[in-house]
Structure formats: C-alpha cells, structure tokens
Amino acid sequence: MNGLETTRVSSRAILWVALVLLVVLYGFPFLYMLFTSFKTPLETIAVPPTVLPSTWTIENYTSAIGRDGVVASFINSVVTAVLSTAISLVLALPAAYAVTRFRTRFGRFFIVGALVMRMVPPIVIGVPMIGIFRSLGISDTSLALAIAHATISLPLSIWLMSSFFEAVPEELEEAAKIDGASRLGALWRVVLPVTAGGIAVTAIFAFLASWNEFLFALLLTATRSQTTPIVIANFQTQFGLDWGAMTALAVLYSVPVILLALVLQRHIVAGLTAGAVKG
Amino acid sequence: MRLTDRRFAFFLMLPATVFLAVFVAWPLVQFVSDSFFDISKFAGGPRTFVGLDNYIDAFTSGDFGNAAWRTIVYTVIVVVFEFVLGLTVALIFTALGNSSRVFRTIFLYPLMIAPIVAGLLWRFLLIDNFGIVNQLLTDAHILQDPGQIQWLSDPNIALFSVAIPDIWLTTSFISLVLFAGLQNIPGDVIEAARLDGARYSTILFRIIIPLLRPVIAVALILRGIDAARAFDVILIQTNGGPQQSTETMSLLVYRTMVRFGDPGLASAMGTVYLVAMLAVSVAAILLIWRPGSENNR
Secondary structure, three states, X not given: OOOOOOOOHXXXXXXXXXXXXXXXXXXXXXXXHHHHHOOOHXXXXXXXXXXXXXXXXXXXXXXXXXXXXXXXXXXHHHHHHHHHHHHHHHHHHHHHHHHHHHOOHHHHHHHHHHHXXXXXXXXXXXXXXXXXXXXXXOOOOHHHHHHHHHHHHHHHHHHHHHHHHHOOOHHHHHHHHHOOOOHHHHHHHHHHHHOHXXXXXXXXXXXXXXXXXXXXXXXXXXXOOOOHHHHHHHHHHHOEOOHHHHHHHHHHHHHHHHHHHHHHHHHHHHHHHHOOOOO | OOOOHHHHHHHHHHHHHHHHHHHHHHHHHHHHHHOOXXXXXXXXXXXXXXXXXXHHHHHHOHHHHHHHHXXXXXXXXXXXXXXXXXXXXXXXXXXXXHHHHHHHHHOOHHHHOOHHHHHHHHHHHHOOOXXXXXXXXXXXXXXXXXXXXXXXXXXXXXXXXXXXXXXXXHHHHHHHHHHHHHHOOOHHHHHHHHHOOOOHHHHHHHHHHHHHHHHHHHHHHHHHHHHHOOOHHHHHHOOOOOOOOOOOHHHHHHHHHHHOOOHHHHHHHHHHHHHHHHHHHXXXXXXXXXXXXXXXX
C-alpha cells in the first residue's frame, strides 16, 4: 500500500463520486458516437439533437460498408499496419539490443539520434518521401506507406526495446555463452524469449502508430493503397456531410483496437510507462 | 575470424541506421535544400537557386508569425490542461489504491482511438446548430440558447476548441504515466509529513511534485512535442479556419506546399519550424528533465 492511499470512508466516497463523474464525462463522447451510428440519417442531424436513437437501425453501417473503397481501405489499413510493425521490429530488435548491451560511442549517438527523430514534424519528411517512393517504383502501395509509418514507429520501438533489454540480467547471456552459444545465438535463443512480453508491447505500439496515422497516408496514397482514416476524412467532401455513415465507419475502425486494448491492457500500461518511469 | 564486440554492435545497428538515413535523414536534407530554391508547382518543372529569398518571404509574411504564435498557444493549452487533469486523476487513482483498477482500464481506451476520429467526433459534438454539447449546456441552463457559443466558427475561441479532442485523447497518457510514477514514491516520506501535521496541499507541492519531477518532465515533453506537431485533429475540425484562426505551423506548411503549390516557401517555413522544434525540445530536455539532478527542493 502506498502512503498516498486514503482509508477514511468519507473521503473515499467523495473520490469515488468524483471519479465516476469524470469517467462519465470522459466516456460520453464515445458513447454518443456509438448511439449516433445507430440513428436514422435524418435523426443524426435533428434539431434539437437527441442522445439515444428513437429507432435503432443499422442503416448507417450497411451504407458505410457498401460505399466504394471502404472494404478495400480496411484491408489496406491492416496490411500497412502489419507490414510496418514487422519492418519496425526487425530493425529495432538488434539495434536496441546493441545499444543496451555494448554501450559503444556509436550506440550513444544512435539512441540520441532516434530520440531526435521523434521531434521531426511528419510534414517535413512526408513531401520528399513522395519523390523517393516514385523513384523506387512503389508509389501508392501499402509497402511505401508501411515504410513511412516505420519512420515513426522505429524510433519509438528502439526506445521501448532498450528499456526492456536493460532489465535482462547480463549473467543470462554469459551462461549461454559458456554453454557454447555465439553472441547471435545468445540473443536469439536466450534474450529474445525472455523479452517476449516487451516485444509484444512494442508491436502493439508500432501497430497502433500505423493504424491511426493520417498525414503520411494523405500524402503518399491515392486510390490503390488508401487507408480507412483517409476514407473517413473524405466522407465530408465527397458525399456531403453524412454524419451517420461517418460515425458508423469510425466505430467500426475503433472496435478492433479497443478489443486489442481489452485483451492486452496490462502490456499496454507497461509500454506507456516503460520509457518515462525508471525509479 | 571473430568480430570484436564493437564491430558486432555496429553490425546490429547497421540496418536500422541505413533505414533511418534513407527514409528520414535523406528526406530531411532534400527538404532543407528545397528551401533555397524557387520551385515550380509541377513535378519536373524548373528549379532556380534563390538563396535566402524564401526565408525572407516567410519572415515578412504575417501568416508565418501568426502560425508560429498559434502553435505555441495550442501547445501550451494542451499541455497545461492535460497536466492538471492528468495529475488530478492520477492522485485520485492513487488515493483509491487497487480498487481503482477498472477505471484505469477505461482510461486506456481514448489512447487507442485515431486522432482523425476524435477530431471528427468533437466537430460533431460542437457543431453550431445540432451539436449535443451546446444542447446539454442549454438544458442545464448554463447557456440561454444552443447558438450562444460557436465553438468552431468563432475565431476568438476556435483555437481553444480544436484543442479539446487532443486533450480528450491523451490526458489518459499523462494520468497513467504519473500514476506509475506515484507508485514509486516511498510511503514513509508521506507518512512522516502527515505526522508532522502537513496539509495535503503542502504534501502535494513540497513532496509529491518535486519527487515526480523527472516523470512529469518526460510526460510533458513527449506530449508537448506531439501537440506542437498536431495536424490531423485540426485539419479535420476546421481546416485551419475560421479566418486562419486555427492555422498552426503544420497546417501552414501543408497548405503552402499542397494548396498554394509553393514548395520552396513551404520548405523554408518547414525548416524554421523543424529547427525551432529541435532547439526547444533539446532545451526542454536539458533544463527540465535534468537527469540525475538533486538540487530541486
């Protein structure tokens, strides 16, 4: 128990009320979006607005899914996020390991460089990327967008993985090496299995970074590799303001990651706090 | 032949280094070099070296200074609100101990939602004629009629309104990080202060905040960097309007580049923006974070 925990019944009651109020306020926007997605198109823009739908309908969902490019954009989002997570992990794991284990001058330079890259506004590198991907012949592909997303998630992954590798006792590898394993073998067979939890956390964050990203997707994709955030944003210009279908699609797009959070909540908290809290 | 440890480490870092060099450093170099050219808006069009002309144009245009100022205001609004709300929630969580667990889980969800969805949702909630927020405020007799506050179309308050979804989305990050930090504060220190008769406010400002300083610094710096780069949340809500009142640096660079088709000028603006971001972040890290410093009581 922490010294800051209160045991007085009256103060606990007050704090509970405050917390419940906060959560209700906090959760309301999302619930309102959920309710709106089940209203009829006419009711979504009714004056005065209603909280609960007067008639529940899935009309918005069928119309959102039925639109050109919506299903394809979902597939693109999944493919891009998986690809960029893979790129990020494959590059980050050895690099982060080298940084934490060997502490060379290049390693220090490297980790500071990764931190600096977090501060670069995406708009600055997004535009030149258009030209780079064109000359590589991969314009408007999920691979190009995945690479762009990896420029965001790779520094983050290196940063996260370094803090997880730091927690692995060096004796573990020493023991493996005495048993005849090479350095690479010790990394592959001893260190990586021990840090599996950390790798999972890093993968979730890399996946989320790509799944929710908008600016690179806006600059680098046209019709072929468009992801769902772009489609959601396009609803307002292309079809007028169809709030019902827009909220339905937004709900559909948020459900997978909310389920992910539900299953992996403990890992996510570990990842959020790994970089920031160290004793 | 066996590699030395140093070489081995170098080879492990090599792929990531090459990747970052090709896809981050190289675009950066191109972007900065573009700022010294006058570039046609058509791909493959003429490119003439103009020295610092683009920079002079940027600094003499009112838009640039205004956008820089708005970016600072936006960042300060986001960071201050998130810190106050986030710390309050973290302290409540801590005071309630283990029983607050379910609520800590609920606080995770906003972090999963795409900024574009959050921006859109709040635009819908705050919309002038059929927005639910003004309706509820009217029902509660805080407003006389739902049209009284024009959150996103009144240039005087729009910059504040567009920050709401950002605050809504990521206050949880601050709460959860500060909560984790609070768990590391030794209980006997608090206990001793309480036995000496210290008030809660004294404990908060004299003990908790100073001890949490490193955690607070990291959380605020990370959030500050993100807020200063905010793009999608603002674009989807107001597209920089009304009357450019929400046009921050990211949006200005984007519009100059894509809408007005002046890559040279956009690059000069972006380069100043980039240098400022790096300078401010490095200064913040050195001044506020101060890893290992003990001289703050």
